[in-house]
Amino acid sequence: MKYLFLALAILAFSSVVSADRLVRLYDVSPGSVTDMIEDGYDVANVDMRRGYVDIMLPERQIDQAALLSYDYEILPREWGELLPENSKGAGYYYDPEENWEFWCSLADNYSDLSDTPVTIGQSYEGRDIYMIRMTSPTMGYKPPIYFSSLVHAREPGGNSVLIDFAMWLTSNYDGGDTRAAYILDNTTVYFVPIGNPDGYAYNMPNGGMHRKNMNYTLGDGVDLNRNWGYMWGYDDTGSSPNPNDPTYRGTSAFSEPETQVQRDFILDIEPIAAMNYHSSGKWLIYPYGYDYNTYTPDQSTFVGWSAVMTADNGYTSGTCPECLYPVNGDQNDWMYGGNGEQAIMVFTPEVGTSFWGGQNDSSVIVDNCADCRPMNIFICMTAPGFVGISGESEVGIEPILVLNSICPNPVISSASFTITSSGSSNADVTIYDTVGRIVDSFETGSVTGGTSSLIWAIPDEMPAGVYTARISDAAGNCDSRRFTVMR
Helix, strand or coil, rough: CCCHHHCCCCCCCCCCCCEEEEEEECCCCHHHHHHHHHHCCCCEEECCCCCCHHHHHHHHHEEEHHHHCCCEEEEEEEEECHHHCCCCCCCCCCCCCHHHHHHHHHHCCCCCCCCCCEEEEEEECCEEEEEEEECCCCCCCCEEEEEEECCCCCCCCHHHHHHHHHHHHHHHHHCCCCHHHHHHHHHHHCCCCCCCCHHHHHHHHHHHCCCCCCCCCCCCCCCCHCCCCCCCCCCCCCCCCCCCCEEEEECCCCHHHHHHHHHHHHHHHHHCCCEEEECCCEEECCCCCCCCCCCCCHHHHHHCCCCCCCCCCCCCEEEEEHHCCCCCCCCCHHHHHCCCCCCCCEEEEEEECCCCCCCCCCCHHHHHHHHHHHHHHHHHHHHHHHHHCCCCCCCCCCEEEEEEECCCCCEEEEEEEEEEEEECEEEEEEECCCCCCEEEEEEEECCCCCEEEEEECCCCCCEEEEEHHHHHHHCCCCEEEEEEEEE
């Protein structure tokens, strides 16, 4: 994991730090969280599973916490702001300059897989918003998968996850994990690592809890994740009309250049799936966010996918009202329901348990990346099949022997193979890895006319990766299907 961190000299300087503190309130109800949002409090994190809510309070007003809960604590300063020794370089997080250097270096080292950063527009203060395109040289249509972070300027944890995933893809493409080659051979992965460059730059010398962009025309910026065009301004709970509120939605949908830039780029590349990273709370959120009782037509798919994605990392999944609170005008809802094109299967992981807690402890960042990397792999492996991009098949015009499905796919511990035959014979199943080595084989027994199924358990020593199952009989009939193993 050494590649996560750039070795830069730390310059001594004095820094003006944030005057706000992160305060944890215990024994609060979901209804009181909504009340706090409507009253204009900066609600940073909600965890009803463990019974607490984190809010930002000016240090001189810490006593207000007692009005909200009889049981509270002031959290460590480094959780809510950059400490002076880190406020230029962001500690173990990547500051704006280190981000640019990383993505340019990645393109230099893996020029066949990663393009150099390309500017797709400018922010309110004129900073570049850039994207990175990653795919292998193989030809043909490759459905786009979209990753973004730092729409909220105080949330560098998601940015670390994008950096980690890009390094995983490139370093494993030629060996180590066959899923990396499968992803880059079959999809085009786009990264927009800093969606709010002005706010992120502002957080560097001043300490780190500014959330919004830097359009101070009416207040202290616009919440870019309340400025998207689907259900913008639906109510004043999911976003605020007050320019000084943390969830101020702006004067109109897409009023801000930062949301316009991402909107136009998304419409241009037409991704099939997306991961828009935020912090914090260890949530995996999917649409819709604007209403408590409104679900997408793909609710069952979101539930199924998120169950696999969170099986091992301790994240809790659901819509934003189910997990946190209602939001309207957010990026996820627009990408799924408001872009005017195909619905995008989009998720927001809320990374880790604090905003800046990893600045002096690299293990926090390593752990967060380890939690999120399998979710990124899953979405890249699964979404192409969801939109109808099928695996390999050797079936003729009138097949005699057919391997219909492998379910579930990805396979976690065991799978059901469904087989159709027009005759009656014994059939063999052989499992190959991506370089053609046999990793398992077995007989189905007699396959009679019609459809039958069998259960196959993954061998203990079989690593995660992409595999092909091939079924054949004595007459030379055969069929094959590709599947993924998740560990």
